[in-house]
Amino acid sequence: MHMMAVIFLFRISITAHVWNGGSVRKSEVSVCGADTQPFPGQSYGSRGKRRRRRLRKKCRNVKDSGPSRKNSEQIMNNSTLGAVLLALLFCLHTVPSTVSSEVTVITDPKFSAPIANVTAAVGREATLTCVVHDLGAYKVAWLRVDTQTILTIQNHVITKNKRIGILYTEKKTWQLRIRDIRESDKGWYMCQINTDPMKSQTGYLDVVVPPDILDYPTSTDMVVREGSNVTLRCAATGSPAPTIVWRREGGENISLQDGELVPSVEGPTFSIPRVNRLHMGAYLCIASNGVPPSVSKRVMLIVHFPPMIWVPNQLVGAIDGQRMTLECHSEAYPKSINYWTREKGDIVPQGGKYEPVLIDNAYKVVMKLSIKVVSQADFGSYKCIAKNSLGETDGTIKLY
Structure with a gap:
């Protein structure tokens, strides 16, 4: 720090030859007002010079061969204060005009959670x-553990990965x-203190990762003959x-091998031994893992079988002039050609x-023949x- 324009130097010396019960047998105290100097580039002027001469006259030495007991005790009791003042004055006068000091505070960083x-x-x-x-003064860094890659230090991003950011x-x-x-x-990922x-x-x-159904080995639409064994497959990642x-x-129940009807079957494969026409239709493979959205794939199971005909009424009576309808029920796939x-x-x-x-419904057909006006012919x-x-099949109805 810079000193003031006028500096007073005080020299205080206290010499004690005998310290006993707070008395000083011999002491010397001398005080001198030091000569003053202006800052570089400054002058006192005429008034300042007269003041300077007065200060010089006041400089004196005072010697006392033995102060009173009371004064001795006062000096000794204040000796500690005097020592402190001496130290402070020493520091003030000996410290250069510019002081640089650093205080290092030792800390022990801790993770809060x-x-x-x-x-x-x-x-x-x-x-x-x-x-x-x-x-x-320590620093915090983030690292990727498996690759030991430094991602950030303090609030600076180190990695070249533009998807990485740091918020302090x-x-x-x-x-x-x-x-x-x-x-x-x-x-x-590691948070590290150095x-x-x-x-x-x-x-x-x-x-x-949300589920995704693979095209392979997931089954596509299948065409099988009735009575064969079928396995539907579905593979998904996620x-x-x-x-x-x-x-x-359509929400219909699934018919199992033992004839049990269930709303769904779980697993990547779904086996149907001795498939029949009742198994024909669209099946949904639904994959889910709790990460939306769930996905599904539609697999159409087509069962081929020759035609079959069922006649509700094989004998039908009618009278002349009556309107009459004959009816047969046919099942076949591929779809059949139907006629009378x-x-x-x-x-x-x-x-x-x-x-x-x-009247066509999937593999089922209702065949009706209406006779508008019945006659003997x-x-x-x-x-x-x-x-x-x-194949081919037929049913017979007798109108009488």
Whole structure:
């Protein structure tokens, strides 16, 4: 620090030859007002010079061969204060005009809480938080444990990964932020303080991935012959590993081997021994793992079988002039060709007094033949015929 323009130097010397019960037998006190000097570039002037001469005259030496007991005790009792003043004056006069001092405060940084593990979905953002108390001059860094990659130091990003960021808040919280999360970001991350020995703690980032159904080996639409064994397959990826459930698209129950009907079947494979026409239809493979959205794939199971005909009423009575309808039920897949014939094999024509109608429902067909006005010529046998690539069958109805 700079000294004042006028400096007074005090020399105080206290010499004690005998210290006994607070008395001083011999002491010398001398006080001298030191000569004063202006700052460089300054002068006293005429008034200052006269003051300077007066100060010089006041300089004197005073010697006392033995002060009174009371004064001696006063001096000795104040000797401690005098020593302190001497020390302070010494420091003030001996410290150079510019003083540089540093105070080092030793701290012991501590983590306030463990790093909470974080779970984030692919494409989202994840934040790992590290809170440190009493950091002092130490620094905090984030590292990727498995690769030992330094990600950040204090509030600076070190890695070249542009998805990494650091948020420093409240002078004690370091938040590692990872944007656009990828599955490869999954793993352990370390918050480290550069003490000796080093202090650190770790947190785990779990990356979850919504399910995705693979095209292979997942089954595509299947065509099988009735009576054969069938296995439907569904493969899906995701983290955690997805569960797979099979359901019928229309919500119908699934018929198992023992005849039990269930709403769904769980597992990547669904086996149907001795498949029949009742198993035909659309099945949904549904994959889910708790990470939305769940996904599904539609697999169509097509069962081929030759035609089959069932006649509700094989004998039908009628009277002249009555309107009458004959009916047959046919099942076949691939879909059959359906028509009516008379006794001699003549196909019953459409139009006129005859009106054939087909009501189609999946592999089932209802065949109806309406006779608008029954006459004697209409009595006799009628055949309903169903034919596909796997076979042909017929049913007979007698109108009397």
